[in-house]
Amino acid sequence: MTINSTQINAQSDSGQEGNPWVVQIQAWARELGFSQIGVAGVDLSSAEAGLLAWLSQGFHGDMAYMAHHGLKRARPAELVPGTVSVITARMDYLPRDTAEDWQDTELARLQRPGEGIVSVYARGRDYHKVLRNRLQKLADTMAEHMGPLGYRVFTDSAPVLEAELAARSGQGWRGKHTLLLNREAGSMFFLGEIYVDMALPDSAPVQAHCGSCSACITVCPTQAIIAPHRLDARRCISYLTIEHAGPIPLELRPLMGNRIYGCDDCQLVCPWNKFAQRSALPDFDAREGLTGMQLATLLDWTEGTFLRHTEGSPIRRIGHVRWLRNVAVAMGNALHGAGLSVEQRAAMVQSLQRRTNHPDPLVQEHVQWALQHTT
Numbered sequence: 001m002t003i004n005s006t007q008i009n010a011q012s013d014s015g016q017e018g019n020p021w022v023v024q025i026q027a028w029a030r031e032l033g034f035s036q037i038g039v040a041g042v043d044l045s046s047a048e049a050g051l052l053a054w055l056s057q058g059f060h061g062d063m064a065y066m067a068h069h070g071l072k073r074a075r076p077a078e079l080v081p082g083t084v085s086v087i088t089a090r091m092d093y094l095p096r097d098t099a100e101d102w103q104d105t106e107l108a109r110l111q112r113p114g115e116g117i118v119s120v121y122a123r124g125r126d127y128h129k130v131l132r133n134r135l136q137k138l139a140d141t142m143a144e145h146m147g148p149l150g151y152r153v154f155t156d157s158a159p160v161l162e163a164e165l166a167a168r169s170g171q172g173w174r175g176k177h178t179l180l181l182n183r184e185a186g187s188m189f190f191l192g193e194i195y196v197d198m199a200l201p202d203s204a205p206v207q208a209h210c211g212s213c214s215a216c217i218t219v220c221p222t223q224a225i226i227a228p229h230r231l232d233a234r235r236c237i238s239y240l241t242i243e244h245a246g247p248i249p250l251e252l253r254p255l256m257g258n259r260i261y262g263c264d265d266c267q268l269v270c271p272w273n274k275f276a277q278r279s280a281l282p283d284f285d286a287r288e289g290l291t292g293m294q295l296a297t298l299l300d301w302t303e304g305t306f307l308r309h310t311e312g313s314p315i316r317r318i319g320h321v322r323w324l325r326n327v328a329v330a331m332g333n334a335l336h337g338a339g340l341s342v343e344q345r346a347a348m349v350q351s352l353q354r355r356t357n358h359p360d361p362l363v364q365e366h367v368q369w370a371l372q373h374t375t
Contacts, residue, residue, distance in 0.1 A: 019201050021146060028141050029089055032134040033281050035185060036090045038169025038203035042076040042083055044161055079159060080152050080195045085202075087194040088169040089138070091131055092277040093121050093284045094188050102276075103268050110257060110265075113334035114344040116295045116327060118315065119238070119262025120188065123291055124284035126314045131155040131192040139194050150197035155190070166191050170203035176228040177216040177266040183209060186273035209272070216266035221255045225266065237263035241326045242318055247365055253329050254336070258295065260326040261315055287313065295334060296347040299327045299355060324355065324363045332370030349374050 022039060029037045076083045099105060109117050121127065135153040143149040154160050163180045167173055171191070172182035179187045183206075217225045224235035233239040237259050240248050248256070267273055289309040301309070303320040310316040315323070331348050334340055340348070352374075355367045 022200060024145070025087065025138070025142060029138055032138055033279070034089045034091050034134070034138070035189065035277065036171060036182075038088045038166070038171050039200045040086045040088060040165045040169035041202050042086065044075065044164060044168075076160075076165075076195055082150055082197040083195040085196050085198060085200040086165050086169070087196060087200070088166045088171055089131075089135060089192045089194070090166070090171050090182070090185070090189045091127075091134075091192070091281075092185055092189045092279050093124070093127065094276055094278045095120075095124065095285045096278055096280070096282065097285070098278050103273060106264060106268050110259075111339070113258050113330075113337050113339045114294050114296075114341075114348070115258060116260040116293055116298050116330055117258050118260060118290045119264050121190070121284075122261055122314045123286035125312050126316075127190045127284075128155050128157065128314065129312070130281070130283045131190055132157070135192045135194060139196075142194075142196075146198065152195045153192065154195070155192040160193055162191050162193065165193060168202070168205055170205055173206055173208040173210075174229060175216065175270065175272075176210055176214060177220075177225055177270075178229055178231045179267070181210070181270070181272050182275075183272065184275055184277070186276035187267050187270060188273060188276040213271065215269040215271070219265050219269045221257065221259075221263070221265060222252055237265075241322075245322070247362065248325065248329055250369075253369065254333055256329055257333055258330045260295075260298070260323075260330050261318070290315070294344070294347070295327055295331045296344070296351040299324060299331065299348075299351045321360045321362055324358070324360075325366045328352065328355070328363065328366035328370045332366075332372070335370060335374055345374075 022037075026037050076086055094102065106120065109115060132153060132155045135155060139149075139151045139153055143151065154162075156162065163174060163178065166180050172180045172185075172187075175181040175187065180191065181187050182189070214228070217228065222235040222237060222240075224232050224237075224239075226232050233243070235252065237256055240252060240256065241259065241261050241263075287309070290313070301320075301323070306320045306323055307316065318326075331352060335345065335348055349371070352367050352371050355363060356371070358364055358367065
């Protein structure tokens with residue numbers, strides 16, 4: 001293989017001058033739409049105590065799988081025997097047509113109570129599918145050119161300490177909201193990993209640059225970030241609207257506003273996200289029906305309509321019942337406030353009344369709760 005001058009420069013910038021394969025992998029990755037790759041070792045023992053403490057305090061909530069896998073998350077060589085290096089990959093996901101003032105645009109949506117808000121990352125194609133397919137292509141290309149290679153690819157699909165590996169591989173640093181931050185890309189990106197049985201030089205980690213800023217902690221609607229770098233998932237709106245299967249706790253419902261799938265607040269106020277990058281892929285462009293929609297319309301979606309609008313979307317995984325639960329909570333919050341027009345209020349009440357006899361008790365409970373705010 002011939003290394004050209006561009007690759008040599010990139011190699012020098014990466015701090016991994018001794019291994020031209022890392023530079024070549026970066027080039028292949030960019031061709032597939034990835035923004036950056038890094039390499040981490042498999043010794044994550046220093047992260048084990050923090051993981052165990054987080055689990056012991058029950059901060060994982062209903063996500064029993066996190067406790068079930070236990071320390072396997074911090075031990076890549078146990079998850080995939082033979083693993084000696086982990087290649088991490090970053091893929092930016094802001095839609096291609098995202099405006100420069102996108103943070104202000106998204107924050108303004110929170111002031112329109114009749115509108116349902118879906119987290120930015122979920123408005124396009126399911127990232128699991130996009131990243132997994134492209135990571136697989138990257139790994140296949142590596143195996144084709146690098147000789148015998150054992151590998152497995154992961155995208156939020158196995159017990160992997162994703163953010164920890166990414167931080168150790170130079171992708172960024174852990175922000176106070178626990179998400180990964182990158183000086184050139186903020187936090188609006190997905191991460192994926194390739195566990196390989198080939199030793200590659202570790203990337204140099206980067207310094208943290210949050211300083212004294214605590215905007216993410218202050219803005220969190222439910223105060224789920226209980227301290228810098230400590231998240232109680234049970235209070236997080238992303239967890240409540242996506243991972244949590246049962247009734248949403250009464251004390252947290254009023255704090256959820258009009259967020260019906262996920263929550264971006266901690267990212268919207270982060271100063272580093274002024275550097276967030278647009279994706280070059282059409283996969284993450286917002287789909288019709290998932291932005292700017294009225295809550296009354298969304299509650300009227302039949303299961304068939306829901307499935308049609310969420311085909312190939314990460315939203316489909318929560319199912320129609322949880323979708324209605326989330327929308328009903330947002331409608332209750334809207335009806336309790338003063339920001340609706342007479343027409344919006346009437347449409348919401350009528351939509352909720354049509355759902356009072358829904359066959360699922362979870363929907364019934366949240367619809368009744370929402371209707372309490374009409375009197």
